Amino acid sequence: MRLLRSALVVMALGLLSVKAEAAPVLIDFETLGDFEDVTNQFAADGILFAGATAFVSGAVGGSLNEVDFPPASGFAAVVNTGELRIDFATGASSVSGLFTYVDGLTLTAYSGATLLGSVNSAFVSNYTGSGNPSNELLSLAFSDVITHVILSAPIGSFTLDDLTVNTIDGTEPIPEPATATLFLIGAGAAWAARRRRAHL
Numbered sequence: 001m002r003l004l005r006s007a008l009v010v011m012a013l014g015l016l017s018v019k020a021e022a023a024p025v026l027i028d029f030e031t032l033g034d035f036e037d038v039t040n041q042f043a044a045d046g047i048l049f050a051g052a053t054a055f056v057s058g059a060v061g062g063s064l065n066e067v068d069f070p071p072a073s074g075f076a077a078v079v080n081t082g083e084l085r086i087d088f089a090t091g092a093s094s095v096s097g098l099f100t101y102v103d104g105l106t107l108t109a110y111s112g113a114t115l116l117g118s119v120n121s122a123f124v125s126n127y128t129g130s131g132n133p134s135n136e137l138l139s140l141a142f143s144d145v146i147t148h149v150i151l152s153a154p155i156g157s158f159t160l161d162d163l164t165v166n167t168i169d170g171t172e173p174i175p176e177p178a179t180a181t182l183f184l185i186g187a188g189a190a191w192a193a194r195r196r197r198a199h200l
Contacts, residue, residue, distance in 0.1 A: 022090075022169035028162050029054050029076040034062040038078055046089035046167050051082035055159070064159070068127040072098040072135040072161040079159055084151040091168040092146040096139030100127055101158035109140045109149050116142045135161065 025045045032041065032054035040048055056062025057075040064077060071077045077100075078084075086095070091111075099105055102125050108118040119138050126132040140149070145168060151158070 022167045025165045025167055026162060027165075028073050029078055030074040032056075032076055034064075037081075043089075045165075047163075047165060048087045048089070049078075049085070050087075051080055051084040052078045052160070053081045055079050068129055069100045069159045070128065070134055071159070077159040077161040079156055080151065080153055081155055084153075084160070085148055086163070087148040088146060088165065088167055092165050093143075093168060094139065094141035094166040095146060095149050095164070096137060097163040098135040098161045099138055099158055100134040100136070100161075101125060101153070102127055103153055103157050105138065105151060105153060105158060107138045107140060107149060107151055109142060109146045111142075111144045111147050114144075116140070116144055116146060141166075 025042075025047065027042055027045070027047065029038070032038065034054065034056040036054045038049040038052040038054055042048070054076055055064035055078070057064045057066040057071060059066055060075045062075065064071070064075075064079075066075075069077065088095075095107075095109065097107075099121065101121060104124050105121040106118050109116040117140060119140055121136055121138060123130065123132040123136070126134050126136055128134055140146070151160075
């Protein structure tokens with residue numbers, strides 16, 4: 001009986017703390033044209049950009065210096081044209097991307113106005129001519145909802161490719177406390193009924 005009670009308590013606590021995550025969203029920027037400002041092209045995925053412009057590799061007639069700033073996949077990457085900010089309409093639990101840069105980077109995550117944390121690049125620079133490996137993975141994950149991330153750096157000093165975001169699915173309702181309470185009452189009634197039967 002104690003095992004059953006413990007299991008019910010764990011299930012109830014789980015209902016109270018669940019964040020419904022959608023499938024991870026991978027943005028490789030391959031659908032964008034050379035010099036195209038990145039803003040709401042990925043709004044269907046709940047992801048909005050500011051301070052970013054797509055560049056396509058010079059190998060296919062674009063403007064990106066793919067020798068020093070090789071795209072991680074395909075032929076396109078995003079270059080910062082200001083403070084790069086990425087907003088998540090329904091929130092996110094984790095964010096990662098591949099960065100090639102001239103100056104060291106800091107990726108900072110926020111939940112509204114609250115600073116959640118940040119991660120720094122491993123090198124002062126990692127473009128091909130620096131001798132360090134390009135396309136460094138920077139990632140952040142938190143139990144609190146990430147509403148947006150910011151990368152501040154001199155204009156044109158880094159590229160971002162293969163952004164991966166675990167968004168929170170706004171279409172799947174998170175159980176409310178009233179739902180969890182009803183679940184607990186039902187589970188308690190089932191336990192009491194089972195206990196009465198055991199004593200008969």
